[in-house]
Amino acid sequence: MPMRTVSFRTFGCKQNRYDTDFLRESFEKKGFKVVQGDADVVVINTCAVTSRSAQKCRQAIRAAARRGAKVVVTGCYPQIAAGEVSRIPGVMVVSGVRERSRLPDLVLEALERGEPIVDVKPHVQDEEFEDTPVERPDLTRAFLKIQEGCGDFCTYCIVPYARGPSRSKSPESVVEEAERLVRSGYKEIVLTGTHIGLYGGGGALPKLIERVSRIDGLIRIRVSSLEPHDVTPELIDCLRLPNVCQHLHLPLQSGSDRILRMMGRRYDVALFMDIVRKARKVAPDLGLTTDIIAGFPGETEADFQETLSVMKEAAFSRVHAFKYSDRPGTRASGFRDKVPERVKEERVSQVIALGRELSEDFHRRLVGRDFEVLVEDDREKDGLLAGFTRNYVRCRFPGDDDLKGKVIGVTVQEAGPTDVTGIPRR
Ligand code: SF4
Structure with missing residues (x-):
């Protein structure tokens, strides 16, 4: 049987990003090939913090189903509205925020049985922390x-x-x-x-x-x-x-x-x-x-x-x-x-x-001063490198690819409303 492909879409907070990183690694361990975009299985890690975020998740679920994927919905939205989520056509597995490590097995089971599975565990009072360590996060x-x-x-x-x-x-x-x-x-x-x-x-x-x-x-x-x-x-x-x-x-x-x-x-x-x-x-x-x-x-x-x-x-x-x-x-x-x-x-x-x-x-207070920047892997649209200072200011500057992932000194030269620009210190 050819290797099954899986892709992920994450909505909401940093915690969800972490949870997706864990899921990505768990699916890989179960023999799935992780890809970007269209895949046999699309996992949507949802957010429900506002009605609008739940709506955006519904749109993403429907769009993935329309492209023929088996859709897996997990995270906060099904945790509070499992019935609503499971009624969306094309949804194959619905799980919440508990027992995340079981998700790849649930997906394999649903694929084998050819039937949807809804498995949302309600919260309990003395709930234990589910340890879901991540080995290779997606970002710098x-x-x-x-x-x-x-x-x-x-x-x-x-x-x-x-x-x-x-x-x-x-x-x-x-x-x-x-x-x-x-x-x-x-x-x-x-x-x-x-x-x-x-x-x-x-x-x-x-x-x-x-x-x-x-x-x-x-x-x-x-x-x-x-x-x-x-x-x-x-x-x-x-x-x-x-x-x-x-x-x-x-x-x-x-x-x-x-x-x-x-x-x-x-x-x-x-x-x-x-x-x-x-x-x-x-x-x-x-x-x-x-x-x-x-x-x-x-x-x-x-x-x-x-x-x-x-x-x-x-x-x-x-x-x-x-x-x-x-x-x-x-x-x-x-x-x-x-x-x-x-x-x-x-x-x-x-x-x-x-x-x-x-x-x-x-x-503006940073102009003319030197800051340490952790350089990110992607370049900006205009070709500049970018990263964050220790005090969380986005800093953009020209530089070579070998700087990516490193911490380097940058002298800030200009200030804007969303970031600063500078030149790497020699
Ligand atoms: S109830 Fe919501 S906003 Fe208030 S502390 Fe908890 S997570 Fe934060």
């Missing part, structure tokens, strides 16, 4: 999933329903995987998860970062999104470690304490700004990135203005702006005083515009 930066799940139930968020309660990978297993990645040549490891401040039951993240930072040959450790209320003095101290990136992603979401309370967030603006000041004391060049939701139910013009002014005060280096949209099944979807679509659109475009200004301001 290796994501390492240390935690999964969240029990915070922010009122707008569907993730706790999809990803289940918090569970963590053991520190030994994290270190082992990180060591293997370093041996395979990865220079940067990004510790990732659904809510990594809950690592080890909460409070255990600084120790883990410190342990990973001692791995010989590991040039950079980056920590993915952190909930502001999880940022302890010990975590801020980790920014002093020489290989820990001077970058924090702290989702502010709103600059109005009233809206933060309605969102069920566990910090207020004063606490947020206190963390920012303390982190900048330790790391003056800190890249501070954030997420903002514009138009949450009940958000008045005054609340929104507060968000803009906190954005300026925090001087974020990059802002991801989202327009609030109802996610059925969350508490906020039942809130009154929904903000009209037109107002939401107007506000989100103001957040985007201010975010770009703040990025450009931040980038």
Whole structure:
């Protein structure tokens, strides 16, 4: 029998990218040939964080089925809507976020029986972390999933329903995987998860970062999104470690304490700004990135203005702006005083515009200075090489192919709203 081919499509967050890397390697071990684009089997690793993301996944499922592939749907979307997913014509296997390692066997079973299989396990209270180590991540930066799940139930968020309660990978297993990645040549490891401040039951993240930072040959450790209320003095101290990136992603979401309370967030603006000041004391060049939701139910013009002014005060280096949209099944979807679509659109475009200004301001401060850049494998459309600095600024520069995958010094010459350009240091 000819070798079966499989391709993957990933929607959503970094965790999903990690999960896809694991699935890719698991399918290979079961004898599948991994290809890009059309394949006998197409695995779609979905996201359900907004209604729009679920819709995009449905479109991708239908498109793959139309091209004659056997479609496998996995991840958050089937975890919360298995019935809806299994009714889409052409879907062969439906699985959720649990027992990922069984997926290739389920697919082989479905192919053999010629019948669809729906296997979505509901979450349980004392769910264990499923260790799914990845040997060869897809990018120059290796994501390492240390935690999964969240029990915070922010009122707008569907993730706790999809990803289940918090569970963590053991520190030994994290270190082992990180060591293997370093041996395979990865220079940067990004510790990732659904809510990594809950690592080890909460409070255990600084120790883990410190342990990973001692791995010989590991040039950079980056920590993915952190909930502001999880940022302890010990975590801020980790920014002093020489290989820990001077970058924090702290989702502010709103600059109005009233809206933060309605969102069920566990910090207020004063606490947020206190963390920012303390982190900048330790790391003056800190890249501070954030997420903002514009138009949450009940958000008045005054609340929104507060968000803009906190954005300026925090001087974020990059802002991801989202327009609030109802996610059925969350508490906020039942809130009154929904903000009209037109107002939401107007506000989100103001957040985007201010975010770009703040990025450009931040980038301007880097001009004339030298930074270390981890060079990515792909070139930009205009032929330049690109990579990220330790404080998470995208930097573009001319150079030869042998620089790819290396960490090199670049002198920044020009600043723009999305990146900086420079020349490699001799
Ligand atoms: S902390 Fe809040 S926003 Fe983040 S995953 Fe948990 S519930 Fe969702």
